[in-house]
Amino acid sequence: MAIRGILRPGEVCIRVMDKEKARRHYGEIMGLHEVLEEDDKLYFKCWDEWDHHSVVLRVTDRPGMDYLAFKVYSDAGLDDLEAKLKGRDYEVEHIEAGVYPKSGRRIQFTLPTGHTMQFYAEKEQLGNTMGAHNPGVIPDDGVVRGVETPGLDHILLGGQDIDACLELFTELFDFDFVEQLIDAESKMKLAVFLSCSNKPHDIAFVRQPEDNKFHHASFRLENAADVVKAADRLGKYRVPIDVGPNRHGVTRGATIYFFDPSGNRNEVFAEGYVHYPDIPTLTWDTDELGAATFSQDFTPRQSFLEVLT
Ligand SMILES: [Fe+2]
Incomplete structure (x- = not known):
């Protein structure tokens, strides 16, 4: 079966308590690339991910996870998922495009275990430095670093x-x-x-x-x-x-x-x-x-x- 529904866990928002220590851990040591900074948030991508970011760190007073977002293949897929959720009496919240940086619209709901989960279909893509035409096999020097995780x-x-x-x-x-x-x-x-x-x-x-x-x-x-x-x-x-x-x-x-x-x-x-x-x-x-x-x-x-x- 080709993957044309829910694609992957595309974004996780992790709570951290010290911005600089978190930046060093996920950046220098893990080797993720910092792509955006806001007052209380850092955004990272792994080297072989095309989308703008996959890890969001929110600085606050306790650890844990704020939300998990899965990317879906098409915008129409969001409507399909919303209908299914509402059919089982889940409350579905709409988040407009742009509320989350570089991201299209999202739908949000709460899992039976209390976790906040989202679906989205669009996110700006940065690529992995190799391009999509004659991409070669390794990225530019310095792109792979630290623990070297591709995704x-x-x-x-x-x-x-x-x-x-x-x-x-x-x-x-x-x-x-x-x-x-x-x-x-x-x-x-x-x-x-x-x-x-x-x-x-x-x-x-x-x-x-x-x-x-x-x-x-x-x-x-x-x-x-x-x-x-x-x-x-x-x-x-x-x-x-x-x-x-x-x-x-x-x-x-x-x-x-x-x-x-x-x-x-x-x-x-x-x-x-x-x-x-x-x-x-x-x-x-x-x-x-x-x-x-x-x-x-x-x-x-x-x-x-x-x-x-
Ligand atoms: Fe695991």
Whole structure:
């Protein structure tokens, strides 16, 4: 199936508490490119993203996520999504073009887990310095830097009613239910992994006692060797590590988890499998919680399961 509906998580707005520390973390260390500054906000893009920005940092007094916005393929897709949401009694707010910088109109609503989510179809494009005609294979010198992530990959959110989120994303938004972690005895879903693309997940939800919690934003890398190289860089700059280089059982992605200076978790992620819609949902249970989360040492981490912003 060609992707002609919801394309990807195109923008995440993360709350940070110190503008300069956040600028250094996401800019110099992670290697994102700062494209715009407002009084209380910084805007960044990853090098191989065409759109103007994918990460917005809002300076305030607490960490966490303000909103997550998915890009959709066409403006007509926004009307279609609005009709579907209203058909299930979701309140949908209209945000005019230009209210968010470089962005067309958006629709906004609240997920069953309390998170603010948006859809938009238009955003000014800056490109990746290679152009669209005879683009070559590597960008201009200096464009790839820091942790060298080419793009935002996926977002993991925490809240209570992840079953309702699963239904919303699969039935209304046409996402695939790719993987799940369930309690071995009660069979209750503890985490669900959803894709609108060939990626093993574009968004995931983990069951948490408190709604509207942010687990992490994940940035793509090319391969596991790049994940090890990222670990060297994160260590050099004394970035607090949650879980060092490892591989998830769920999604099979090579991973590192670490924290930005405000305590928000970031991930670098590479090599998850290619997902197709005809592949059955993969299920892990808590008897294999260690291998499901971190397959190389099959050891669950308490901080990974419990620390959210
Ligand atoms: Fe992740």
